[in-house]
Amino acid sequence: MDTNRKQNQRPSRLSDIAALAGVSRITVSKALLGTGGANSRMSEATRKKILKIAATVNYRPNMAARMLTGRRSGVIGVLVDSQAPTVCFECLRHMEKAAAAKGYRLMIAQQHEDVDSIFEYAMDFSAYGAEGLISFAHGYPALKEQIAEFMRVMPNVVYIGKPDFKDAASVEVDTESGIRALMEHLIKNGRKRIGIFLANPENRTIKRRYDGYVSSLRAAGMEVDERLILIDEAFKHENAGNVRRIIDTLVANGKADAIVAQNDLFAALIIGALAKRGCLVPADLAVTGFDDSAFAEAFNPPLTTVRQPMERLANEAVNMLHEMITGNSPGSALSIKPELILRGSA
Secondary structure (H helix, E strand, O other), X not given: OOHHHHHOXXXXXXXXXXXXXXXXXXXXXXXXXXXXXXXXXXXXXXXXXXXXXXXXXXXXXXXXXXXXXOOOOOEEEEEEEOOOOHHHHHHHHHHHHHHXXXXXXXXXXXXXXXXXXXXXXXXXXXXXXXXXXEEOOOOOHHHHHHHHHHHHHOOOEEEEOOOOOOOOEEXXXXXXXXXXXXXXXXXXXXXXXXXXXXXXXXXXXXXXXXHHHHHXXXXXXXXXXHHHEEEOHHHHOOOHHHHHHHHHHHHHHOOOOEEEOOOHHHHHHHHHHHHHOOOOOOOOOEEEOOEOOOOOOOOOOOOEEEEOOHHHHHHHHHHHHHHHHOOOOOOOEEEEOOEEEOOOOO
């Protein structure tokens, strides 16, 4: 069988070039993007070898041509997790508007916890001359070292949510302060046994929620009761089975008098399930949400929640990336405080 013909039957990937050159995908990325600088240990011979192989397998043929023109593309790549919370897609809507106001167009790619796809999409962005990248899809604890190494190769990256590596430009909502605000409100109103459920605690955002919960209890001189803390990766998904388990564990067994829900949809589902068990909110048990979704105010009872300022987050991210692209700033780590919204559920 003709190997070259087989190779040309599908688009070549970074891993194909890496295998042929006997180097890592990161090294291939540095050679193709012309990044790495003085810290790169790649020899000129290796670089030329990679470029020759890339040309042979017809990898991203437009990349070199676009780089040689020196013209701005006006394109910003956005990497999104396909299983991200709804609030992320709200942020994306505001981001598109903010980018357009500065003369940019967004190119969007989705994946979920797939490091090869992250690499390939980032290279796709470069092939289309993207001037920068905004990432919503990097908070994967098991992949953080690979993602950190690759993202350092990419010029001009702003992260939505501070990543677990240093010197990264990022914009995030301070979820820890949001949880503290909810907890302080519940404690002030006499709630003594406040339950919380969380997904993966290795995720930085989830850990900050946990830290906000624990620090609030300790600040009030209250015990941290492990029976009121439920942690499971399954809680990334809002469904009846998870709701039933949350109520059975935190309320029936843990005797919680309040639940801090992961988001507004979870809060609404919990309130509905509690009503079927004859438990009234907030008379018998308080329930809080997070995000201040469009339905939160119209729900019965209206949800006490935390409003994440998605429009400001989007504007700050686009502005920061623009400053990086134009060479006016290397970027920074910006944290935005959310707003406590008091309504009838707690």
